[in-house]
Amino acid sequence: MTAGHGCHDVAIVGGGLVGASLALALQRAGLYVALIDPQAPQIPPVADAWGSRIYAISPGNADFLESLGVWSRLNAQRVQRVEAMAICGDAPAGRLEFSAYEAGLRELAYIVEGSALLQALRAAIADTGQVRIVCPAQAASLQVEADSAQLTLADGTRIPAQLVIGTDGGDSWVRRAAGITARVSDYRQLGVVANFETEKNHGGSAFQWFRADGVLALLPLPGKRVSMVWSVTEDHARTLLAMDAQALADAVGAASGGVVGGLRLMTPAAGFPLRLAHIDNLVAPRIALAGDAAHHVHPLAGQGVNLGFRDVRELAAVLAGRAPLQDCGDLSLLRRYARARREDIATMALGTDVLQKLFAAQSVWLSGARNSGMAVVNRLPFLKNLLIRHAAA
Numbered sequence: 001m002t003a004g005h006g007c008h009d010v011a012i013v014g015g016g017l018v019g020a021s022l023a024l025a026l027q028r029a030g031l032y033v034a035l036i037d038p039q040a041p042q043i044p045p046v047a048d049a050w051g052s053r054i055y056a057i058s059p060g061n062a063d064f065l066e067s068l069g070v071w072s073r074l075n076a077q078r079v080q081r082v083e084a085m086a087i088c089g090d091a092p093a094g095r096l097e098f099s100a101y102e103a104g105l106r107e108l109a110y111i112v113e114g115s116a117l118l119q120a121l122r123a124a125i126a127d128t129g130q131v132r133i134v135c136p137a138q139a140a141s142l143q144v145e146a147d148s149a150q151l152t153l154a155d156g157t158r159i160p161a162q163l164v165i166g167t168d169g170g171d172s173w174v175r176r177a178a179g180i181t182a183r184v185s186d187y188r189q190l191g192v193v194a195n196f197e198t199e200k201n202h203g204g205s206a207f208q209w210f211r212a213d214g215v216l217a218l219l220p221l222p223g224k225r226v227s228m229v230w231s232v233t234e235d236h237a238r239t240l241l242a243m244d245a246q247a248l249a250d251a252v253g254a255a256s257g258g259v260v261g262g263l264r265l266m267t268p269a270a271g272f273p274l275r276l277a278h279i280d281n282l283v284a285p286r287i288a289l290a291g292d293a294a295h296h297v298h299p300l301a302g303q304g305v306n307l308g309f310r311d312v313r314e315l316a317a318v319l320a321g322r323a324p325l326q327d328c329g330d331l332s333l334l335r336r337y338a339r340a341r342r343e344d345i346a347t348m349a350l351g352t353d354v355l356q357k358l359f360a361a362q363s364v365w366l367s368g369a370r371n372s373g374m375a376v377v378n379r380l381p382f383l384k385n386l387l388i389r390h391a392a393a
């Protein structure tokens with residue numbers, strides 16, 4: 001702990017996957033951290049039923065979570081390694097195949113339940129006994145002064161800190177309170193998620209189809225199970241969400257060409273609105289943003305929380321590497337973080353947006369171009385390896 005007089009080094013607003021991992025990383029770096037979230041600190045133990053929020057986590061981020069003592073807390077029986085991936089366009093020529101083996105990797109990604117990962121993070125934080133957990137609590141006002149920032153909660157509690165970090169999601173309160181503007185465009189789509197039992201083995205492979213009616217992904221879960229994310233227009237999503245279990249399983253089975261045989265719904269389908277948000281500044285005096293508060297991208301590349309964990313890795317490294325006696329809220333320090341994160345965030349936001357628009361466009365010419373583009377990339381091992389290594393970071 002470095003800050004004195006009851007002033008925290010860092011107050012983190014938002015205790016989701018990104019905020020919780022940041023709290024742990026900064027505590028490990030010797031900082032005095034407060035973590036504020038409207039949800040209760042203890043989340044119920046993971047039940048036998050599979051959670052509906054499933055994430056593909058890159059090997060680089062799994063290593064980072066292991067360095068915090070989190071990954072090994074997960075039940076290995078509920079984590080699936082992705083060893084191959086097939087991406088299909090909307091014509092037979094359009095096909096891209098990735099293999100961990102060919103790229104010289106052990107796996108392309110891991111598939112985990114969001115609830116299990118959050119529980120492991122919170123247990124690791126509780127075990128340190130060194131993070132001030134302030135939840136359930138609602139931040140009400142933020143004042144930035146020359147030598148500190150002052151957060152005031154709805155119940156009047158004051159939390160002084162050298163630096164306030166917003167990890168409070170896509171609709172970030174910290175971002176608004178700090179006057180940082182966001183350019184948000186709504187895809188007018190929902191990501192419909194559900195888990196299924198499958199007739200055939202998936203063989204550790206993930207599948208994705210760029211279809212005229214949206215992007216469908218089936219991610220492998222342990223055993224004969226898959227997790228679906230189907231990004232479709234709001235109208236189509238409402239139709240899918242209103243279907244009974246058999247009708248939905250049949251619709252997904254047909255759209256996926258029966259690649260894993262017949263399907264049986266395991267968890268009720270749920271829909272999440274999809275947006276693209278460009279945040280003009282990741283930092284301001286005594287303020288920094290990370291995770292969805294700092295960028296919001298289409299889930300077709302499964303990269304949202306992966307970008308967030310890479311923010312955490314960078315921000316923790318910058319704060320841990322500050323000069324002796326240097327204040328955590330020093331703007332020159334924070335700008336170093338913002339600069340380091342610019343390219344990764346811009347590449348992912350642009351890449352997912354272009355892909356989404358390219359395949360949403362109903363044009364014969366574009367259809368030919370995008371499918372032959374996929375076929376060309378598929379024949380270029382060097383480019384494929386570059387893509388894989390970027391996603392694996």
Ligand SMILES: Cc1cc2nc3c(=O)[nH]c(=O)nc-3n(C[C@H](O)[C@H](O)[C@H](O)COP(=O)(O)OP(=O)(O)OC[C@H]3O[C@@H](n4cnc5c(N)ncnc54)[C@H](O)[C@@H]3O)c2cc1C
Nearest residue numbers: 014016017018056168169173191291292302303304305306
């Ligand atoms: C359908 C779908 C599938 C996806 N699949 C993947 C995937 O496979 N891989 C991947 O990398 N990403 C994926 N994503 C993206 C991923 O869900 C997000 O990027 C990730 O959840 C962001 O985490 P976060 O901690 O930044 O924000 P959030 O998960 O939104 O957490 C924000 C936290 O802040 C708290 N909070 C909110 N308001 C306040 C406030 N005023 N004060 C204090 N606390 C507050 C909330 O309670 C919450 O705990 C997917 C997204 C969707 C929609």
